[in-house]
Amino acid sequence: MAKYCVLEDDKLCTNCGRCNMCDLDPEKVCDNCMRCLNRSTADYAEIKIDAVYMSEEVPKEDEDPL
Secondary structure, rough: OOOOOOOOOOOOOOOOOHHHEEOOOOOOOOOOHHHHHHHOOOOOOOOOOOOOOOOOOHHHHHHHOO
């Protein structure tokens, strides 16, 4: 089964290694140091909520343009 690229949609993986490179230093292979995640010192995780819909219908102003 073909493996797809995780960085580009609809592209087959060519084993180029770009997905293994560090986001902060593109010359370095990722070593999972986690500095790119900007973790806070809080004891909880936070998720920002933009809107709450009380029905299944999405208001026109919040619809994604196609």
